[in-house]
Amino acid sequence: xxxxxxxxxxxxxxxxxxxxxxxxxxxxxxxxxxxxxxxxxxxxxxxxxxxxxxxxxxxxxxxxxxxxxxxxxxxxxxxxxxxxxxxxxxxxxxxxxxxxxxxxxxxxxxxxxxxxxxxxxxxxxxxxxxxxxxxxxxxxxxxxxxxxxxxxxxxxxxxxxxxxxxxxxxxxxxxxxxxxxxxxxxxxxxxxxxxxxxxxxxxxxxxxxxxxxxxxxxxxxxxxxxxxxxxxxxxxxxxxxxxxxxxxxxxxxxxxxxxxxxxxxxxxxxxxxxxxxxxxxxxxxxxxxxxxxxxxxxxxxxxxxxxxxxxxxxxxxxxxxxxxxxxxxxxxxxxxxxxxxxxxxxxxxxxxxxxxxxxxx
Amino acid sequence: xxxxxxxxxxxxxxxxxxxxxxxxxxxxxxxxxxxxxxxxxxxxxxxxxxxxxxxxxxxxxxxxxxxxxxxxxxxxxxxxxxxxxxxxxxxxxxxxxxxxxxxxxxxxxxxxxxxxxxxxxxxxxxxxxxxxxxxxxxxxxxxxxxxxxxxxxxxxxxxxxxxxxxxxxxxxxxxxxxxxxxxxxxxxxxxxxxxxxxxxxxxxxxxxxxxxxxxxxxxxxxxxxxxxxxxx
Numbered sequence: 001x002x003x004x005x006x007x008x009x010x011x012x013x014x015x016x017x018x019x020x021x022x023x024x025x026x027x028x029x030x031x032x033x034x035x036x037x038x039x040x041x042x043x044x045x046x047x048x049x050x051x052x053x054x055x056x057x058x059x060x061x062x063x064x065x066x067x068x069x070x071x072x073x074x075x076x077x078x079x080x081x082x083x084x085x086x087x088x089x090x091x092x093x094x095x096x097x098x099x100x101x102x103x104x105x106x107x108x109x110x111x112x113x114x115x116x117x118x119x120x121x122x123x124x125x126x127x128x129x130x131x132x133x134x135x136x137x138x139x140x141x142x143x144x145x146x147x148x149x150x151x152x153x154x155x156x157x158x159x160x161x162x163x164x165x166x167x168x169x170x171x172x173x174x175x176x177x178x179x180x181x182x183x184x185x186x187x188x189x190x191x192x193x194x195x196x197x198x199x200x201x202x203x204x205x206x207x208x209x210x211x212x213x214x215x216x217x218x219x220x221x222x223x224x225x226x227x228x229x230x231x232x233x234x235x236x237x238x239x240x241x242x243x244x245x246x247x248x249x250x251x252x253x254x255x256x257x258x259x260x261x262x263x264x265x266x267x268x269x270x271x272x273x274x275x276x277x278x279x280x281x282x283x284x285x286x287x288x289x290x291x292x293x294x295x296x297x298x299x300x301x302x303x304x305x306x307x308x309x310x311x312x313x314x315x316x317x318x319x320x321x322x323x324x325x326x327x328x329x330x331x332x333x334x335x336x337x338x339x340x341x342x343x344x345x346x347x348x349x350x351x352x353x354x355x356x357x358x359x360x361x
Numbered sequence: 362x363x364x365x366x367x368x369x370x371x372x373x374x375x376x377x378x379x380x381x382x383x384x385x386x387x388x389x390x391x392x393x394x395x396x397x398x399x400x401x402x403x404x405x406x407x408x409x410x411x412x413x414x415x416x417x418x419x420x421x422x423x424x425x426x427x428x429x430x431x432x433x434x435x436x437x438x439x440x441x442x443x444x445x446x447x448x449x450x451x452x453x454x455x456x457x458x459x460x461x462x463x464x465x466x467x468x469x470x471x472x473x474x475x476x477x478x479x480x481x482x483x484x485x486x487x488x489x490x491x492x493x494x495x496x497x498x499x500x501x502x503x504x505x506x507x508x509x510x511x512x513x514x515x516x517x518x519x520x521x522x523x524x525x526x527x528x529x530x531x532x533x534x535x536x537x538x539x540x541x542x543x544x545x546x547x548x549x550x551x552x553x554x555x556x557x558x559x560x561x562x563x564x565x566x567x568x569x570x571x572x573x574x575x576x577x578x579x580x581x582x583x584x585x586x587x588x589x590x591x592x593x
Contacts, residue, residue: 091502176499
């Protein structure tokens with residue numbers, strides 16, 4: 001049985017803004033298991049940041065239940081009384097939940113090592129041990145030679161590393177990353193994501209990753225939840241959601257929509273007008289893992305008398321799983337094409353079909 | 362000395378020491394500025410920090426205390442200093458035992474400068490990025506940590522800047538306090554210069570105040586620069 005580290009149940013968050021009540025999070029439930037890298041994605045304003053701040057109660061929910069490591073932090077039925085842990089206990093518990101931010105939020109008037117030590121101010125360690133711990137963490141993030149620098153003297157990627165060291169100071173089990181790579185250049189982004197991945201596998205750190213960058217979740221997340229207007233509209237295993245997106249917004253976010261439009265755009269419309277509509281279709285093939293080793297085009301032609309022509313293809317990596325996308329047109333009798341598509345599906349390829357009328361629109 | 366005696370006879374006549382001497386009045390101005398800065402400064406810091414902490418979305422949001430701080434500061438700021446001097450004379454009498462002299466002037470000076478300083482402190486620390494507060498809270502910082510390690514420390518160079526501005530305005534106030542018996546350079550300029558038609562005395566007293574202001578400004582700028590490690 002897997003251990004539930006974070007459990008949010010029916011969370012509502014609303015704000016009073018200029019007299020009106022804005023509901024930032026609506027009835028969201030989320031469960032994160034030990035060792036997960038859980039991506040929460042969506043456009044800005046979708047309520048992602050508000051939702052994750054509920055985990056360490058930086059944001060008080062209006063209703064719902066927050067349980068971290070089996071301990072109830074907050075519980076309130078819609079019309080009931082709020083029950084929440086005391087302020088002192090909350091401060092202690094927060095040290096078990098590290099957090100990193102888009103703009104790093106380091107203390108600019110303290111050196112790198114003092115920033116990390118600040119997180120250990122209330123630990124029971126002796127001053128020498130605090131320094132040793134801070135140095136160990138700076139070494140872990142590769143910045144031991146920068147310990148006496150001030151944050152303003154470091155690059156964005158380095159500052160985020162310091163922030164990670166600070167977040168890990170109290171050996172937390174959970175790390176919340178709030179758009180941590182959104183302000184970084186592509187190179188630093190990859191490095192920070194690699195570091196997070198390393199921390200996840202070496203320390204068995206549970207990571208909740210909020211981002212609007214699909215590349216970030218693609219690279220490291222195991223599971224994702226898609227948020228829109230305060231609600232989770234789709235969730236599941238990363239590869240599942242990416243290969244079989246159900247909601248329009250999800251398709252938009254991961255670019256499936258864009259790819260189909262691109263394929264249609266690339267086709268010669270006049271030529272399609274003239275094809276035999278009964279013998280032609282556009283197919284979107286998706287395959288995960290290393291299933292496709294056979295020469296498909298040749299096989300389909302030889303065994304099923306279906307002519308395949310490739311419009312374009314693409315291979316993506318989802319957390320080390322290669323995911324291929326191929327847009328092709330299939331030409332042949334309806335029965336032959338059905339047999340060919342069945343063969344493809346049987347060999348693990350996902351096929352989405354569009355007839356000529358859909359294509360011409 | 363002859364040049365001074367010829368061109369600034371009244372200035373020389375006042376002498377260095379004695380009750381009306383130049384060093385005495387410089388000393389009195391420094392005395393009033395220093396102690397009023399300490400008392401008014403502490404009061405101003407408490408009110409300034411209090412305003413930010415208890416404000417809406419502050420880390421110790423509290424409508425009652427916010428209103429208290431806010432109203433007290435506004436009230437004292439609304440009273441013109443010269444009227445405040447007269448208005449609180451009975452209070453001064455009961456605290457210091459006299460209404461005359463530099464020590465007596467400390468009461469109205471402190472009360473006159475603190476609301477000004479409180480507003481400046483409020484603005485300075487309200488400028489500390491909310492994200493820094495959140496980050497500190499996420500590692501379990503206490504309210505005391507947030508006040509000292511985040512708000513005051515992160516706003517330190519801005520605080521030094523507003524302190525400089527406040528000190529300069531305080532030097533101005535000490536001149537006014539001098540007018541009702543506080544002593545100092547302001548008193549010299551008015552009582553021995555203006556009132557006795559000795560323009561040379563007024564001129565020199567003004568010049569000395571100007572030097573004081575410039576020195577404070579320079580020290581403030583240097584200190585603000587030295588304490589800042591931020592990229593801004």
